[in-house]
Amino acid sequence: MSLAEALTPATDDVLLAVEGITKQFSGVTALKDVSLDVRRGEILGLLGENGAGKSTLLKILSGVQPPSSGRIVFDGAEFKPSNPDDSKRLGIVTIYQELSLIPTLTVAENIFIGRAPIGPLGLVSWRRMVEATRDIVARVGLSIDPMTVVSALSVAEQQLVEIARALSLKSRLIIMDEPTSALTETEVQRLLSIMAKLRADGVSIMFVTHRLEEASFICDRMTVLRDGRLAGHLDREGGPIELPRIIEKMVGRAASELYARPAQRHIAGDVRLSVRGLRTVRDPEAPHAIVLEGVDLDLKAGEILGVAGLVGSGRTELARAIFGADRIADGTITLDGVAIAPASPADAIALGIGLVPEDRKHQAIFAALGILTNFSVAALGSFSNGLGFMADRRERAALADYRKMLSIRMASPEQAIEGLSGGNQQKVVLARWLARDPKVLIVDEPTRGVDVGAKAEVHQILVQLAARGIAIMMISSELPEVLAVSDRIVTMRRGRITGEMPGVEANEERLMELMALDRRQGKAS
């Protein structure tokens, strides 16, 4: 059945109209006079930096919070949701970044949660539930056993199950909040094609994302928010909406400044870190996890080495192996000509290696703790005296210095770090390592979840650090970032290095080719 049949004849092709919405929290305005509309069977991109008001708008639309003023019209009638169920009943389903499936239940149970088909005895009819589930997941291109437990699925599959559930609820507007942030390239492509298919079926989609390329590729129109206000609407005029136009609307300045290559580069010094034949152990409990298959790498003092590769190429595993976080099976690591074998992060840190991990929330920050604690945690030894007492004044003075140097915007050293924006959190994590004055700093996805504006700041900081002689290894999925910041670039695929070139000679096409090409495995496949 096509959902288009369920729709009333389109006298007016606007499904959802948001008119002059304002939202205030205890005197602070999070949204001011924002208007937008979503038409039937279109994909509307909702873009904006962190803190631009996207989340607040989503909460209002999904009935979590009421607006302070303004009105919402859905399908020609005024719509005042007082809770998420109101929105669902009308056919507005929001799929959040944090998936809302219950991991211990099966796919079928998740899809039919709270509305399982009942048999003659008043018991759940599993047979009907399983059959219906098979049809429902087929709509999003999945062919999984409905009795699979959700936790056994990949993130991408879980997301599709959630979309399938939304469809089974006769959704007319699906709001997707950053759906692609945890997906690999192929999974993203699959999701985008499913979105296109839903659009053809007449479902409207509001696509909230940070990833401009994807938005540009799929969206019919875009609404951009900035600082809680409407920054403008963009229309597809023949071709996809071009990135510079989007960025300019988002940040209010020209995009050329953002990924500009910092002009003055330090000349790289001697080899600091040298890796030869590095292999990691295959974990019997995770047979599909990536292992390094013999990596050779040199990192020089004062250079930024970009490591490009797709998700699953072994980039993060390389960083963790050097940092002593994962076990090494074979190979050597030398630091300033001396062989090292860090058995734990503590060992690696003592040797002068730092790591800014890729998953900030789970691996780097202590969300509920203060900025001061977050800052000094890796250098407690240098901020305490011989008796183990914290040298409070020295610690605060150091934080104040880095606050100025990295322009960290924060209220006080005691403020919980979770209250900061992603960019400022990342700066605190960088400051944590700078306080140790490392010889080698590995940064994994340094601007993930960081506002477009703050990205450029992080890049500038990395360049400054390299100029101080720190050897920096930067892992990133964003090729423009790798190109803008790196002095030298290596590409990885399937646990191996597949190519190397100076930053100035690289371009996206060449890197993409090296990242995606299976040169050494040609025979195997």
Added chain:
Amino acid sequence: MNSTVEQEQRGGINFARLLMSFGPLIFLAALIIVFTVMKPSFIDPINIFNILRQISITGLIALGMTFVILTAGIDLSVGSLLALCGMVAAVVAKGGTANTLSLGTSATQGFGWFAALLAALAVGALAGGIQGLAITRLRVPPFVVTLGGLTIFRGLTLTISNGGPISGFDASMRWFGNGLIGPVPVPAIIFAIAAILCHIVLRYTRYGRAVYAVGGNAEAARLSGLRVDRILISVYVIVGFFAGLAAFVLSARLNSSEAVAGMGYELTVISAVVIGGTSLFGGIGSVGGTVVGAALIGVLQNGLQFNNVSSYTQSIVIGLILILAVAFDRWLKSRVRR
């Protein structure tokens, strides 16, 4: 500052922190006022010191438990461990397992109070260390390890004492339970000193920072170079040490070490820590909160007794108030966060 949401969170932060840390204190003050209105003699110094003496035993263990819960752990074995440490202290103090209830100062042939104290502390710390090793090396959750410990330590105690009590210590040992310095009971002074030390350690030392960090995010702590396993083991050593200290004071006060001592203490101790605002998920909490939590339970028990509420009814009321106190704290925090 281009983020409106960020500004919003900045505004409330100091006021929020202030109220959050005072939630349990407000509740305690309210209880004291209610009991005083019901019976003005409730706030006589004699009764106040009585309360202080009562809370000092579980209070001491609660100090150690604060470290454990800050790392998102739990120790269910403390009541049994207290009994074991008390029994060991009695054996050392008396030089045997003979149960001679004697009030004379020179009636015992043992090794004296100091050796008894050291033995209690050593057994407590050692038992805690072994549990910590099991938690970190065998990767068994703290709940399970210490649940096992709860049974094991009780069994050991019964084995040593053959089920009965060991009673009759000399006056120098009994002083630690019943003595006074000025008008203040010695156990209360021990508790106060211990609380101040714990506060200093958690608040002002490198080790304290590490405890909060491990509880706040163990993986981030490991990637920041902290030796997470060592810190986890250490907190179980600390709580064991305090169980030993509490055992010594309790035996001194009762002039007897009972094999059934400390039954159910783990629940009172954990309640005190949680009422004091320490999060069972780790990373958030303070010694000050725990002291208030312990005081709250003590005031409640004493106040109900004072008003001749039967011990059956007491259990019901205390249970209700515990839930209410934490609910009040939550409510206060959620209001402040808005």
